Amino acid sequence: MELNQIQLAIANLPDAEYKQLTDWITEHDFARWDKQIEQDLESGRLDPLLNELKQEICDGRTSPL
Template sequence: MDLDQIKLAIANLPDAEYKALTEWITEHDFDRWDKEIEADLESGRLDPLLNELKQEIKEGKTTPL
């Protein structure tokens, strides 16, 4: 099944099934985002941003949550 066929199938879903699909996609997307953030943290990719944030907290420019 190609993307156009998937789009057509989605467009023809009954409302309840469409709602269930969009809820699943949203949850799936959040899970993927969480895994990406975790991988970025573990790899050190976010270290420069975290260091900048720590400096801003130290300088009183922002407050931690």
């Protein structure tokens, strides 16, 4: 199925099914985002940002949540 066919099918969904689809997409998107953050943390990709945050906390420019 091509993207334009999927888009047309979505546009023609009844309201209740459209709501179910958007809820599923939202949950799916959050799960993908969580997985990406985990991968970035494990790889060390976020270390510079975390170090900067730790320094700001030490300097009193921000406080931990």
